[in-house]
Amino acid sequence: MNFAQIENEIVEEFELFGDHWEARYEHLIDMGKSLPLIPEKEKTDDLLIKGCQSKLWLKSYFDGTLVTYMADSDAIITKGIAALIIRVLSHHTPDEIVQAELQFIDKIGLKEHLSPTRANGLVSLIKQMKLDALAYLSKSAKQ
Amino acid sequence: MLEESKIQTANIAEYRKDFPILSRQINNKPLVYFDNGATTQKPQVVIDAVSHYYEHLNANIHRGVHTLSQEITLAYEDARIKVQQHLNAAHSHEIIFTKGTTDAINLVAHSFGKKYFTSGDEILISAMEHHSNIIPWQQLCEEKGCELKVIPISDSGEILMDAFEELLTSKTKIVAITHVSNTLGTINPVKDMIACSHRKGIPVLIDGAQAVPHLAVDVQNLDADFYCFSAHKLFGPTGVGVLYGKEIFLNELPPYQTGGGVILSVDFQKTTFAPLPLKFEAGTPHIAGGIGLAAAIDYVNQIGLNNITTYEHYLLEHATNRLQEIEGVKIIGNANKKAAVISFIVDSCHPLDVGTLLDKQGIAVRTGHHCTQPLMKLLGIPGTVRASFAFYNTIDEIDVFAEALKKTIRLLK
Numbered sequence: 322m323n324f325a326q327i328e329n330e331i332v333e334e335f336e337l338f339g340d341h342w343e344a345r346y347e348h349l350i351d352m353g354k355s356l357p358l359i360p361e362k363e364k365t366d367d368l369l370i371k372g373c374q375s376k377l378w379l380k381s382y383f384d385g386t387l388v389t390y391m392a393d394s395d396a397i398i399t400k401g402i403a404a405l406i407i408r409v410l411s412h413h414t415p416d417e418i419v420q421a422e423l424q425f426i427d428k429i430g431l432k433e434h435l436s437p438t439r440a441n442g443l444v445s446l447i448k449q450m451k452l453d454a455l456a457y458l459s460k461s462a463k464q
Numbered sequence: 465m466l467e468e469s470k471i472q473t474a475n476i477a478e479y480r481k482d483f484p485i486l487s488r489q490i491n492n493k494p495l496v497y498f499d500n501g502a503t504t505q506k507p508q509v510v511i512d513a514v515s516h517y518y519e520h521l522n523a524n525i526h527r528g529v530h531t532l533s534q535e536i537t538l539a540y541e542d543a544r545i546k547v548q549q550h551l552n553a554a555h556s557h558e559i560i561f562t563k564g565t566t567d568a569i570n571l572v573a574h575s576f577g578k579k580y581f582t583s584g585d586e587i588l589i590s591a592m593e594h595h596s597n598i599i600p601w602q603q604l605c606e607e608k609g610c611e612l613k614v615i616p617i618s619d620s621g622e623i624l625m626d627a628f629e630e631l632l633t634s635k636t637k638i639v640a641i642t643h644v645s646n647t648l649g650t651i652n653p654v655k656d657m658i659a660c661s662h663r664k665g666i667p668v669l670i671d672g673a674q675a676v677p678h679l680a681v682d683v684q685n686l687d688a689d690f691y692c693f694s695a696h697k698l699f700g701p702t703g704v705g706v707l708y709g710k711e712i713f714l715n716e717l718p719p720y721q722t723g724g725g726v727i728l729s730v731d732f733q734k735t736t737f738a739p740l741p742l743k744f745e746a747g748t749p750h751i752a753g754g755i756g757l758a759a760a761i762d763y764v765n766q767i768g769l770n771n772i773t774t775y776e777h778y779l780l781e782h783a784t785n786r787l788q789e790i791e792g793v794k795i796i797g798n799a800n801k802k803a804a805v806i807s808f809i810v811d812s813c814h815p816l817d818v819g820t821l822l823d824k825q826g827i828a829v830r831t832g833h834h835c836t837q838p839l840m841k842l843l844g845i846p847g848t849v850r851a852s853f854a855f856y857n858t859i860d861e862i863d864v865f866a867e868a869l870k871k872t873i874r875l876l877k
């Protein structure tokens with residue numbers, strides 16, 4: 322699936338809940354519980370994303386073709402948000418990830434409900450994911 | 465048992481109408497504003513006083529011979545007298561207008577430090593201080609080679625008085641403590657602490673940011689050497705606050721900032737500074753803020769701070785009882801004497817998540833470290849959820865909050 326398809330899938334999922342905020346957040350929390358976690362012993366401080374009130378770790382892997390992300394947080398809603406973004410960006414080529422423009426965050430009405438600290442964290446997360454992809458891109462270009 | 469308060473619920477409904485923002489809906493729910501520790505809402509009389517100033521009185525103070533300038537100078541100086549009376553200071557020139565509590569503490573750390581501190585001196589603060597009452601002293605320590613000493617607290621969040629007395633030594637140059645903890649709600653025994661320090665000849669600064677909205681403060685009775693607070697936590701405008709200082713100290717201290725307004729005469733060789741209070745008020749001040757603060761003080765006094773204290777105590781007890789009923793909730797800060805501030809954590813729920821879901825239900829609380837990171841480290845927690853009340857909050861709102869919290873926990877588990 323390309324980004325737009327995955328994004329549409331997420332948007333449709335959230336639309337099912339209508340204005341029912343409890344259900345939306347329940348879904349987000351469930352997503353958080355399904356987040357691909359970083360193994361505990363690899364969860365070092367250098368993986369922390371700055372600008373979050375909660376702790377948020379991000380780790381990426383590159384198999385030569387596709388990038389995969391894992392994350393963790395001490396706050397479950399943060400985990401849920403990270404899970405959504407990973408669901409969209411993971412398993413794509415570095416080039417695709419660097420080019421990606423994410424739309425779904427606005428469409429599911431997530432951003433307007435995030436506190437500024439959380440919205441900052443979200444921006445920092447996406448930025449770090451793209452930076453990781455960029456690093457893989459330049460590495461594979463050199464080879 | 466809950467004590468029936470002098471402010472009846474019926475009165476509160478009336479007072480609430482004085483605060484336009486309290487009728488707002490947040491996320492389609494009536495706003496429940498429990499973040500008064502961060503800043504309080506403003507009654508219409510304060511908003512009106514500020515607009516009236518800009519619409520009818522605006523001119524610069526202490527400068528002009530023209531009528532407008534003279535009128536506003538008088539009004540601004542009346543505001544100073546109002547603050548003096550409110551704190552029961554001996555003289556109005558002991559009241560310095562600042563940007564707020566943070567600015568006031570910086571002023572003292574800078575000017576007092578410059579005058580009296582030398583290498584090896586000590587500054588004594590408590591473990592529950594706000595960053596605003598830590599960092600200015602830390603900076604001074606770095607500059608002058610001094611040492612910051614910290615009074616430990618008990619598990620319930622009270623200052624350990626024996627440890628405090630032991631830490632008061634011949635090296636201690638100043639004691640700087642908070643009257644009320646913004647995180648734990650503890651009301652510190654500042655009068656005793658001041659007496660104790662004075663027996664050893666050590667002056668004391670009290671950070672009154674969280675005390676002034678909840679308690680009647682009498683600086684002469686406390687015998688505080690410096691006392692500071694922010695107008696915005698007392699139903700007044702942001703950007704203005706107060707430093708009270710005893711005349712004997714303020715006269716001795718060098719100015720903090722310099723520029724227009726602080727001088728008697730200037731030539732290129734030397735400047736002679738103005739007498740108090742202008743020596744410490746460089747530049748054009750927040751005139752509208754001073755006028756708004758005076759209106760806020762009038763407003764609070766018309767209700768009566770003693771009535772407010774009693775009523776808020778009743779709110780605090782109710783909130784404490786309601787929170788204790790909820791499984792997994794742990795109250796942080798169980799001092800004997802507390803102002804209407806209640807911090808808590810919830811088993812295996814991050815404070816940020818709790819705050820986010822409470823907000824969805826129209827409830828404004830603060831989450832995080834509350835600018836007391838050293839205290840959080842001491843307690844071994846990443847942060848708390850804090851509900852802080854004002855006299856316009858109600859028992860009903862606390863009940864709505866308790867139910868919303870239960871729902872939040874159900875969702876997060």
Ligand SMILES: Cc1ncc(COP(=O)(O)O)c(C=O)c1O
Nearest residue numbers: 564565566594596646671673694
């Ligand atoms: C105890 C205490 N001291 C100082 C401050 C700083 O006040 P301001 O930001 O108004 O300068 C606060 C505000 O949160 C406080 O709670």
